[in-house]
Amino acid sequence: MELVELKTVRNILKVDIAFTVILITGFQRITNNKKNMNHELKTWPPYYQAIIDGKKRFEIRKNDRCFSVGDVLRLREYDPAKELDPITEKYTGRYCYVRVDYVLSDFLALEEDYIAMSITLIN
Numbered sequence: 001m002e003l004v005e006l007k008t009v010r011n012i013l014k015v016d017i018a019f020t021v022i023l024i025t026g027f028q029r030i031t032n033n034k035k036n037m038n039h040e041l042k043t044w045p046p047y048y049q050a051i052i053d054g055k056k057r058f059e060i061r062k063n064d065r066c067f068s069v070g071d072v073l074r075l076r077e078y079d080p081a082k083e084l085d086p087i088t089e090k091y092t093g094r095y096c097y098v099r100v101d102y103v104l105s106d107f108l109a110l111e112e113d114y115i116a117m118s119i120t121l122i123n
Helices: 002-032 045-052
Strands: 038-043 058-062 072-078 091-104 114-121
Touching (some): 045 072
16 A cells, blocks of 8 residues: 555655646746846956956856846956955956856756856957
């Protein structure tokens, strides 16, 4: 009797998981139709320079801002080793704009809630 009940529970869970996936997929389709956003992000000097030089064409970030294709990122060079200035904090004053061309999420090599974005320098 327990075996039958266990199978029933498994089938219910499979249906519940499938329904959840459908809901999440539908939500992603709705949110992907949103207006493109602008985001301002800190970028450490070696990574900033690699973007400027055209060597780094990706960003790995925690997806706490719902990044999506078409968004524009203002990357501000931020030097954690710089002496703290009360006005500029630790920003160097350099910045650039990049466009998000592709977003990779739910990939085994990425930590939970992290994404990889393909970016193109636009200034």
